[in-house]
Amino acid sequence: MAIDAVIFDIGNVLIEWQPERYYDRVYGEVLRRELFANVDLHGMNENVDRGEDFRETIYATADKFPDYADAIRDWHDQWLELAKPVIPHSVALLRALRSKGIPCFCLTNFGVGSFAFAETQYPFLTEFDRRYISGHMRVTKPDPQIYRMVELDCGVAPGNLLFTDDRAENIAVAADRGWQTHHFEGPQGLAARLVTEGLLSDAEAAP
Structure with a gap:
């Protein structure tokens, strides 16, 4: 898909x-x-x-x-x-995807004030096409409601979303809703998945 x-x-x-x-x-x-x-x-x-x-x-x-x-x-x-350090390879993957015109969203458990502060320190947090921040949504993963809210807002069919998260319980709920998922255990694994899906080339996914 x-x-x-x-x-x-x-x-x-x-x-x-x-x-x-x-x-x-x-x-x-x-x-x-x-x-x-x-x-x-x-x-x-x-x-x-x-x-x-x-x-x-x-x-x-x-x-x-x-x-x-x-x-x-x-x-x-x-x-x-x-909240540090940055994982540079992951940020590079985000930017590589966006450079190819592939929409990238974030879905994160993050407070309103803490995220506002983080934006001032980590510029890549401003680069997503859409941002789904639990503090603004007033519900956190893995509550199914937060995934439902993403689906209603983003206009992309659940089966056409690829979601990566480090927590298995967050991945499981997304998968139950029909999302494609990747359990994040390091940027190398995510890079390999993006190459397998044809979203990036080996060179584009390299650190």
Whole structure:
């Protein structure tokens, strides 16, 4: 089946997202394990991804856990240190596809404020033909509703979409809706898939 558009996740596809790595480096693994065991930081971030205010949500959580307040606030104040580095080969694939006139969308769990900040640091985030940001949509993957919203907006039949994401559960829901999917485990695998589908040549897909 033909592919009329490619949809990229962002975290761990275009930008590495491993917050634990930051906390290990700054606070040490022992404290990081204690922090993450006592405070649901990923649940806090999920609320941001559903559209709650970036700073207010994180600072309110810090106020509830004064023993860890500084570390929790880092989720906001040092956010760029959590969301890095860029995965250069993935960005090159995005740009190669667009240079050939192939529409590229993003579908990402990302907060309103955090995405607005990320745009100022990572220019490629402005380059998608359409952007589907969970914070604006107020629903996150893998809720089927977010995929339905993409389908209704983009005008491309589900079977003609190729969606890549690093989380198997997000891929599974898209596949159930008839999307073509690629489980992202590294840019080399995505490059090979794009070549197999005839979207890029070997040279165009090279790092």
